[in-house]
Every structure is written in structure tokens, then in C-alpha cells.
Amino acid sequence: MPGEELELIRSSLLDFLTRELSGREQEFEKIGIPRDFVEKLAQQGFLAAAIPTELGGSGLDRPAYFTILMNIARFSGSAALRVMLLNGVIYRVLKKMGKEEIVRDIISGASSISIDTSLFTKFWAAGKEKFFVDPQAPMSIFMLDGQIVLARVSLKGSREFRPLGFRGLKFGDPQFEVSERVAAIKDSGKFVDSLMAEISGDIAAVAIGMSEAALEKAMEYSRVRKAFGVTLSSFQPLAFPLSIMSVQLKTLREFLLSDSGRSAADMIGIRELAADFAVVSSKQALQTHGGYGYIEDFGVEKFYRDSLALNSLFGEKIHSMTLLAKEYYGEEAGNL
Amino acid sequence: MDFNFEEKYEKYRATVRDFANREFTRELIETCDSGEKYPEELRIKTFNAGIMDFTDPWKVLIGIEEMCSVDESLGIAATTPYFGAEVLMLFGSDYLKEKYLSKVSQGKAIMGLAVTEPGGGSDVAGLATTATPADSGYMLNGSKMFITNGTIANYFVLLARTSVEEKKHHGLSCFLVDSSWEGFKSSKIKGKMGVRATDTAELQFSNVKIPKENLIGEEGKGFYYIMTFFNISRIYVAAQGLGVARGAINRAMEIVKAKGQAYSSQESVQFAISEMATRLEAARLLTYKAATFLFNFNPNPTLTSMAKYYAAETAVYCTEKALEITGTDGLNSQLERFLRDAKILEIWEGTSEIEKLVVARNLLKEGSVN
Structure with a gap:
């Protein structure tokens, strides 16, 4: 997509987010992402950004889709993850099952699908509760006997969790009966490996967007907040890391957005770098704010929580690192 | 040894x-x-x-x-029901100890320390709350921020400015303030990321009358009393960090084992466990060494600051690492709370940045390290 078109998408998205989300970030975190916001996202073409137009999506290319994820994540990691789960996970699973038509109902809001996060987990702890996103949904993508199953479900109950991050989404351990088994992926291990590689750029985009917002807040605060008679920006322990992180951020963003010809290895690599960077940069932003950074109303600590959750939600680190090593070595590597 | x-x-x-x-x-x-x-x-x-x-x-x-x-x-x-009591024990009059400390010792009252101010933070000497001379005592005006036990404490050791003439840190004095006095108001701060069982508040003082006998020690020495207190409390914050780090490592190991031998035998998982445990051991040795100096009445502020920031950073490091190696299982466990709780340790009782400055300035003054 030409630069001007990308800039047009970015500016219209920012207008939309400023109008519909800015100032409501805490509300999103506390009560969940409002349905009307998701509907408006869909109407504007941002919700199903990367889904083909014939299925009701916007059919945008990766740089445009990543730009959307990044900018939504600057305001709300939860809202960005909602978009990413639809485009990156749900659509890809449905497509693999040959059931991509169902995505129309999800985009229109007529239906919804819960996702079992153990789908990404190679090593599941014995006896642990399941950890689903949107546990109340009438359809579900879940793991059963080593297969990824799509089913219509009848909900019997659900224990809700207050998660570390992305609190605007709902997480829980649903108890349901399968009322209709729609489809399944038998060789789930191989599919999950390819899915992990495919959504790496999506995860990186969310991480970069959160890092941008956290660093901006820290820079802004350090310019106005005074201690010992001078602004915080005068102190090397704050100004130096924030400055070098701004360069790191720019590098990550430019690498991701110019990705059209990049390999799977590059994308997995940038996921790891961006996700780690989100933790480091948001932690620095929190520290810069001192005690105020520790209070939810200041809107800084959520970036730290969200970035840590982002690192854990999509499988163990060793899983993506093993995929990365395999890509670079061209054979199994780092598997001990 | x-x-x-x-x-x-x-x-x-x-x-x-x-x-x-x-x-x-x-x-x-x-x-x-x-x-x-x-x-x-x-x-x-x-x-x-x-x-x-x-x-x-x-x-x-x-x-x-x-x-x-x-x-x-x-x-x-x-x-923390005793929080701040050390100032009273070390510098308070017999009258103050008898009247206030005895109730705290009997579990009948709670104490708090009121130093930090809105917009103040690390710059203790820059505080703006004033205690101006008034009839047979002082008149207190101003506010305090992030005060532990703020809405539940009966008594506070409070730092206020008693002179604007002196150099900034010379014009500060400590008082024992009763939260039931007229003009004293506290508002609970809600929405903390972690340590949510602890009570944290903003305090406001509007013409609160302090009797002169509630001055702790000498007028103008408050800054030094509080710095002495920090040399004690920072050891205890380091101990908090040791506990958090240990709790996180043990919980992470439980989950790693539950994931099975195929996972626990992964080298990068084993390295993470090894690095967490090594840092904990180093933090513990440092903390116990600093505590030994302090508890033998020979405080070493350099070691104390080293212990405080290193143990706090170790707690954060271990909780982050613990989540990393446990993935979604860790997210859906007590580890997420350990992580939220840990971060405050790098902020309260002196940020890590302040502790590092204390260490470096002391070492440069001494000229060499042992």
C-alpha cells in the first residue's frame, strides 16, 4: 500500500479513536470493551482489517493492518487484542477448517467465539483450570484430545478471572456442553506452529503500540514534573533510558511496517524483540511516574501489565524461540 | 564466618x-x-x-x-501497624512514648509515617506542609500523599516545615499527630496496581493544632530523623523483596513441574530458575549483611541502599521471569499478583534511582570500595 494511503488510514483511525476511545480507556478496562465501540470499529472497517472483502472484511495488507493494531494499542491494549484475535487467530483457524464464512457473523456481531488459550500452549500444567478469552460466547475454539475443535456450545457456567492484563476482554474457565461439533483440525501441532509464525507480526504491532503510548506518557511527565527544583528530564537515570528507548522503538516500528518481503524468521524475531521491549519500556514509564505510575487512574501501569500478559498469552517463550532457531538454522535447533 | x-x-x-x-x-x-x-x-x-x-x-x-x-x-x-514507631523510639520524649507508643505496643492503636507529599516523592527536603508556631504549639497546614495506614492509623509521625529561613533540610521537624484531631482528613487512594490489602491514603491538614510536647526531638532535626528511619525501613523493604522473590520462584517451580518432565528439562527454563535463585541468594546475603551492621548499632547506609534496591529489583526480576517460564498457567495463578505487588518495592522508601545515588555518592566520598 502506498505511503499516502497508509497515512490516510492512520489519520482517519486516530480521528476515530480520539472521538470514540480517548478518555474512556479506564472504562474499557473496568467494565469491558463496549459493544457499541466494537460495532463502530466494524462500521469503519477497522475491526476486520485483514480479512478478505468477500467475507465482509477490509482486505488490507499487512502494513495497514499493523498500523491499525499499533494505533488502537496506544489507547487500549484490550481493544487492539480484540481486533488481533479476530483477524489473526479466529479467521485463520476458521480458514484452515474451511469454515471462513462463519467470520461474517463475528464481524457483524451476530455471533462470537471463545478461544481456549491452551491452543498456543505446548506444555500444559496438569490439573490447571482452562483460560478462555470470551468464555460466555455461543461458539468456541478449544483443544480436545490434541485436536483444535470448533463447536457450538451450551454454556453451563463460567468462572471469571481478573487477569493480569487486557482486562477489557473477558477471561474465564467455562463449563459447556458441545451442542454441535462444527469442524476440527487434526494435525494441530503443525498448524499451531504455522499460526504462531503468522501472528508474530500482529503481536509485535500490539507490543509496539503499547510501548509508544507508555514512552510518550513518560516523556511528557518527565518534561513537566519537577523534583529538587528541576524537571525529571534533567536526570540522566530517566532521560538516558527514555531517549535510547525512543530510538529502539523507532527501529522496531520501521522494521515491522516495511515487512512486505520479510521472512517468517524475521517476524518471529521481531515478535520476541517487540514483546520484550514492551515490558522494559512500560516498566520504565511506570518507574518514571513514581507512586503515581502505580495507580490505575494514571493509565501507565496497565501498559506494564498488558505487556507481561502479551508475553504469556500466546504460548511459552521457548516455543516461539524454538521456531525462530529452526527458521534460522534451517533444521531442528535449540530443542533440548 | x-x-x-x-x-x-x-x-x-x-x-x-x-x-x-x-x-x-x-x-x-x-x-x-x-x-x-x-x-x-x-x-x-x-x-x-x-x-x-x-x-x-x-x-x-x-x-x-x-x-x-x-x-x-x-x-x-x-x-506495618508499627510503621514509623522507630522515630518515636529513637528520638521521642518519654511522655510521647508513654502516651502513644504504649497503645501501639498493646495492639490497641496503629501508627503511620507521613512524609511524602503530592508532587514531592523523592525530594523529601522540598516538602511544603508547614507547622507554624501558634499558641502553646504549632498550626499544621498542607497535605501528604501515598501514606501507608493513612485511613486506619491512629497516630502519625509527620514531617513538616517549621522554618523557611534555614537551608531546606534544616527547616524540617517531626511531630506526633493524632488522626482524631480537628482539621485532619484522610482519603483512601484506590486503584493501586498491587499491595491492595494495604491501606494507602492522601492526608490533608487544615489548621490542625499540635501541642508543643508533640514535637519529636529537636526542632529543625526532622530531616535527619527521617533519614535515620529510612536506614532502618529500607532493610525491611529489602526483606519484603526477598520474600516476594522466594514466593515467586517456588510457585514458578511448582508450575514448571506440573507441566511435566519434557518442560522442566528444557535448558532455557532451567537457566531461568538458576538465575532467579542465584539473584535471590545474592540479595539475601546483601540484606543480611546490611541488617547485621544496622542491628549492631553501626548502620552502613551504603550497604542498606545496595540491599534495598537490589532486593527490590530481584523481586521484580523474579516475578517477571516466573511469569515468562510459566506462560498462561502463570497468568492464571498467584504469580500475576506477585508481579503486581512486587513493582512497588522499586518505588517506596526511596526509588531504586535514589538508592543508587546514595551508594555512589558515599563510595566517591570514601574514595574506594572494599
Whole structure:
């Protein structure tokens, strides 16, 4: 997509987010992402950004889709993850099952699908509760006997969790009966490996967007907040890391957005770098704010929580690192 | 050199560990965390069980470490009713000790320390709350921020400006302030990321009359009294960090084992466990060394600041690493709370940045390191 078109998408998205989300970030975190916001996202073409137009999506290319994820994540990691789960996970699973038509109902809001996060987990702890996103949904993508199953479900109950991050989404351990088994992926291990590689750029985009917002807040605060008679920006322990992180951020963003010809290895690599960077940069932003950074109303600590959750939600680190090593070595590597 | 505690301390450690494992129930932890509720009943139980023995600083340290290894938030809530009392013990008059400290010692009252101000933070000497001379005492005006025990404490050791003539830190004095006095107002701060069982508040003072006998020590010496207090409290914050780090490592290892041998034998997982445990051991040795100097009445501020920031950073490092190696299982476990609780350790009682400046400035003054 030409630069001007990308800039047009970015500016219209920012207008939309400023109008519909800015100032409501805490509300999103506390009560969940409002349905009307998701509907408006869909109407504007941002919700199903990367889904083909014939299925009701916007059919945008990766740089445009990543730009959307990044900018939504600057305001709300939860809202960005909602978009990413639809485009990156749900659509890809449905497509693999040959059931991509169902995505129309999800985009229109007529239906919804819960996702079992153990789908990404190679090593599941014995006896642990399941950890689903949107546990109340009438359809579900879940793991059963080593297969990824799509089913219509009848909900019997659900224990809700207050998660570390992305609190605007709902997480829980649903108890349901399968009322209709729609489809399944038998060789789930191989599919999950390819899915992990495919959504790496999506995860990186969310991480970069959160890092941008956290660093901006820290820079802004350090310019106005005074201690010992001078602004915080005068102190090397704050100004130096924030400055070098701004360069790191720019590098990550430019690498991701110019990705059209990049390999799977590059994308997995940038996921790891961006996700780690989100933790480091948001932690620095929190520290810069001192005690105020520790209070939810200041809107800084959520970036730290969200970035840590982002690192854990999509499988163990060793899983993506093993995929990365395999890509670079061209054979199994780092598997001990 | 002997790295072992006397038997009485090992017994004490086991007693506190049993108590915390028994009384810090999952239900209590979750209720206090989600509802931001101070566990008053737990405070009373802790007092009645004689768990916190404030006559022996090693017991205090060990008690904090053990309780925080089970849950930092409840651990701190149960061990801070005395917060700030050291200032009174070291510098207060017999009258103040008799009138106020005795009630705290009997578990009938709670104390707090009121130093930090809105917009103040690390710049203690820049505080703006004033205590101006008035009829037979002082008139207090101003506000304090992020005050532990702010809405539940009966008495506060408070730092206020008594002179604008002197150099900034020379014009500060400490007072014992009763929260029931007219003009005293406290508002609970809600929405903390972690340590949500602890009570944190903003305090406001509007023409609060302080009797002159409630001045602690000498007028104009308040800054030094508070710095002396920080040399004590920072050791205890380091102990909080040791507990959090240990609790996180143990919980992470439980989950790693539950994931099976195929996972626990992964080298990068094993490296993470090794690095966490090594950092904890280093932080513990540093903290115990700094504590040994302090408890032998020979405080070493350099070591104290090293211990405080290193133990705090170790707690954050271990909780982050623990989540990293446990993935979604860790997210859906007590580890997420350990992480939220840990971060405050790098901020309160002197940020890591302030501690590093203390260390470097002392070392440069001394000219060499041992």
C-alpha cells in the first residue's frame, strides 16, 4: 500500500479513536470493551482489517493492518487484542477448517467465539483450570484430545478471572456442553506452529503500540514534573533510558511496517524483540511516574501489565524461540 | 564466618511460615486484593499470636520475609501497624512514648509515617506542609500523599516545615499527630496496581493544632530523623523483596513441574530458575549483611541502599521471569499478583534511582570500595 494511503488510514483511525476511545480507556478496562465501540470499529472497517472483502472484511495488507493494531494499542491494549484475535487467530483457524464464512457473523456481531488459550500452549500444567478469552460466547475454539475443535456450545457456567492484563476482554474457565461439533483440525501441532509464525507480526504491532503510548506518557511527565527544583528530564537515570528507548522503538516500528518481503524468521524475531521491549519500556514509564505510575487512574501501569500478559498469552517463550532457531538454522535447533 | 541463624531464629522462621500458610487463606488473599480491603482481623490475629516481636529486629526481618513469601500484600498489612514507631523510639520524649507508643505496643492503636507529599516523592527536603508556631504549639497546614495506614492509623509521625529561613533540610521537624484531631482528613487512594490489602491514603491538614510536647526531638532535626528511619525501613523493604522473590520462584517451580518432565528439562527454563535463585541468594546475603551492621548499632547506609534496591529489583526480576517460564498457567495463578505487588518495592522508601545515588555518592566520598 502506498505511503499516502497508509497515512490516510492512520489519520482517519486516530480521528476515530480520539472521538470514540480517548478518555474512556479506564472504562474499557473496568467494565469491558463496549459493544457499541466494537460495532463502530466494524462500521469503519477497522475491526476486520485483514480479512478478505468477500467475507465482509477490509482486505488490507499487512502494513495497514499493523498500523491499525499499533494505533488502537496506544489507547487500549484490550481493544487492539480484540481486533488481533479476530483477524489473526479466529479467521485463520476458521480458514484452515474451511469454515471462513462463519467470520461474517463475528464481524457483524451476530455471533462470537471463545478461544481456549491452551491452543498456543505446548506444555500444559496438569490439573490447571482452562483460560478462555470470551468464555460466555455461543461458539468456541478449544483443544480436545490434541485436536483444535470448533463447536457450538451450551454454556453451563463460567468462572471469571481478573487477569493480569487486557482486562477489557473477558477471561474465564467455562463449563459447556458441545451442542454441535462444527469442524476440527487434526494435525494441530503443525498448524499451531504455522499460526504462531503468522501472528508474530500482529503481536509485535500490539507490543509496539503499547510501548509508544507508555514512552510518550513518560516523556511528557518527565518534561513537566519537577523534583529538587528541576524537571525529571534533567536526570540522566530517566532521560538516558527514555531517549535510547525512543530510538529502539523507532527501529522496531520501521522494521515491522516495511515487512512486505520479510521472512517468517524475521517476524518471529521481531515478535520476541517487540514483546520484550514492551515490558522494559512500560516498566520504565511506570518507574518514571513514581507512586503515581502505580495507580490505575494514571493509565501507565496497565501498559506494564498488558505487556507481561502479551508475553504469556500466546504460548511459552521457548516455543516461539524454538521456531525462530529452526527458521534460522534451517533444521531442528535449540530443542533440548 | 557463619551463615546460619541461631536455632531460636530458625524456630521463629518456621512459626511465622506456619502462621502465614494457615492464616493467609486463598479466600482472604483474593477478597483483600479484589476489594482493596485492609485485613483488620489478620492484624489482630498476628498481634495476638505474638508473631511480630518488635523487641528483636532480626525477628521483624525474618517475619516480614516469611509473610511476604506467602503474600506480600497481606504480609505488609499485618506487619506495618508499627510503621514509623522507630522515630518515636529513637528520638521521642518519654511522655510521647508513654502516651502513644504504649497503645501501639498493646495492639490497641496503629501508627503511620507521613512524609511524602503530592508532587514531592523523592525530594523529601522540598516538602511544603508547614507547622507554624501558634499558641502553646504549632498550626499544621498542607497535605501528604501515598501514606501507608493513612485511613486506619491512629497516630502519625509527620514531617513538616517549621522554618523557611534555614537551608531546606534544616527547616524540617517531626511531630506526633493524632488522626482524631480537628482539621485532619484522610482519603483512601484506590486503584493501586498491587499491595491492595494495604491501606494507602492522601492526608490533608487544615489548621490542625499540635501541642508543643508533640514535637519529636529537636526542632529543625526532622530531616535527619527521617533519614535515620529510612536506614532502618529500607532493610525491611529489602526483606519484603526477598520474600516476594522466594514466593515467586517456588510457585514458578511448582508450575514448571506440573507441566511435566519434557518442560522442566528444557535448558532455557532451567537457566531461568538458576538465575532467579542465584539473584535471590545474592540479595539475601546483601540484606543480611546490611541488617547485621544496622542491628549492631553501626548502620552502613551504603550497604542498606545496595540491599534495598537490589532486593527490590530481584523481586521484580523474579516475578517477571516466573511469569515468562510459566506462560498462561502463570497468568492464571498467584504469580500475576506477585508481579503486581512486587513493582512497588522499586518505588517506596526511596526509588531504586535514589538508592543508587546514595551508594555512589558515599563510595566517591570514601574514595574506594572494599
